[in-house]
Amino acid sequence: MKPKKPRVAIQGIRASFHEEAAFRYFGEDIETVECNSFKQTFEALKNGDADYVVMAIENSIAGSILPNYSLLLSYSFPVVGEVYLPIQLHLMALPGVKFEQIKYVTSHPIAIRQCVDFFDEYPHLKIVESNDTAACAKRIRDEKLTDTVAIANTLAAKLYELDVLERRIESNKKNFTRFLILTTHENAKTDKPNKASLCFQVSNEVGALAKVLNIFADQGINMSKIQSMPVLGKPAEYNFYVDVEWEESRKYDLTIKQILKYTHNFNILGEYQRHVEEGLTDKLPVKKDKSKRAYIEVKKLVK
Numbered sequence: 001m002k003p004k005k006p007r008v009a010i011q012g013i014r015a016s017f018h019e020e021a022a023f024r025y026f027g028e029d030i031e032t033v034e035c036n037s038f039k040q041t042f043e044a045l046k047n048g049d050a051d052y053v054v055m056a057i058e059n060s061i062a063g064s065i066l067p068n069y070s071l072l073l074s075y076s077f078p079v080v081g082e083v084y085l086p087i088q089l090h091l092m093a094l095p096g097v098k099f100e101q102i103k104y105v106t107s108h109p110i111a112i113r114q115c116v117d118f119f120d121e122y123p124h125l126k127i128v129e130s131n132d133t134a135a136c137a138k139r140i141r142d143e144k145l146t147d148t149v150a151i152a153n154t155l156a157a158k159l160y161e162l163d164v165l166e167r168r169i170e171s172n173k174k175n176f177t178r179f180l181i182l183t184t185h186e187n188a189k190t191d192k193p194n195k196a197s198l199c200f201q202v203s204n205e206v207g208a209l210a211k212v213l214n215i216f217a218d219q220g221i222n223m224s225k226i227q228s229m230p231v232l233g234k235p236a237e238y239n240f241y242v243d244v245e246w247e248e249s250r251k252y253d254l255t256i257k258q259i260l261k262y263t264h265n266f267n268i269l270g271e272y273q274r275h276v277e278e279g280l281t282d283k284l285p286v287k288k289d290k291s292k293r294a295y296i297e298v299k300k301l302v303k
């Protein structure tokens with residue numbers, strides 16, 4: 001029997017960056033479940049209408065997508081993977097439309113923010129924000145708009161039959177969005193995890209967070225991200241969302257045991273394999289011994 005295609009819930013419609021991220025993780029043989037909001041993607045997973053959720057969590061230019069951190073905690077579905085997707089943005093229009101005809105540019109706010117140089121060059125263009133790049137492309141096709149272009153990816157140009165007027169209009173060519181992959185507890189099985197997303201609180205006293213972070217450092221566990229979020233209705237209380245990476249799982253296990261003593265409301269949001277870019281090593285960054293060089297420089301100065 002042919003294995004069933006994974007049903008993947010995304011915020012947005014087919015050919016959005018979320019679908020591109022899903023393709024990158026699962027391959028293109030998936031069934032995309034289109035949802036109107038991030039909350040709805042979690043509801044689809046909860047109701048059995050989807051097997052996985054793919055959700056953006058941070059962007060190298062726009063920063064953390066904070067409401068999505070809260071969703072991780074409130075639904076407590078396990079994170080089983082991650083994808084870093086380069087965001088390449090193209091300007092697309094109905095076939096035959098000339099650049100001179102354009103009055104409006106429509107896209108997702110994150111995509112718009114990434115094209116500041118383009119908008120500086122053409123200040124007469126009016127920006128229309130929408131909550132999905134692919135939906136902007138589809139609207140141009142469906143409504144046959146000749147005065148509007150969309151900023152979206154090549155998948156959208158192909159699927160909604162638009163012509164690319166200008167390629168790669170993003171200002172920063174090294175712009176990535178990180179997406180998390182979530183599933184149900186029954187589905188979750190990760191082979192040899194080397195990364196985890198944690199969430200915890202510490203008491204509001206001197207050195208409380210430093211204590212926890214020092215435990216990571218002492219065990220050689222690399223912290224790749226930290227994000228704090230206020231706890232709703234509790235002034236001066238924060239959840240700390242921390243991503244850590246390791247080479248030896250024994251050291252990670254030991255760290256978790258130790259930090260349990262110094263944290264409360266501790267949650268493991270997921271343990272998974274960190275995304276490795278093709279052609280790059282999956283070794284953790286090695287700490288350079290700067291102290292030796294600094295010592296030599298100081299000696300030179302003293303001489």
Ligand SMILES: O=C(O)C(=O)Cc1ccccc1
Pocket residue numbers: 011012015016017018019056087108110111131132133134177
């Ligand atoms: O609008 C989309 O296509 C999305 O998937 C949201 C988005 C937009 C820009 C960068 C990353 C995610």
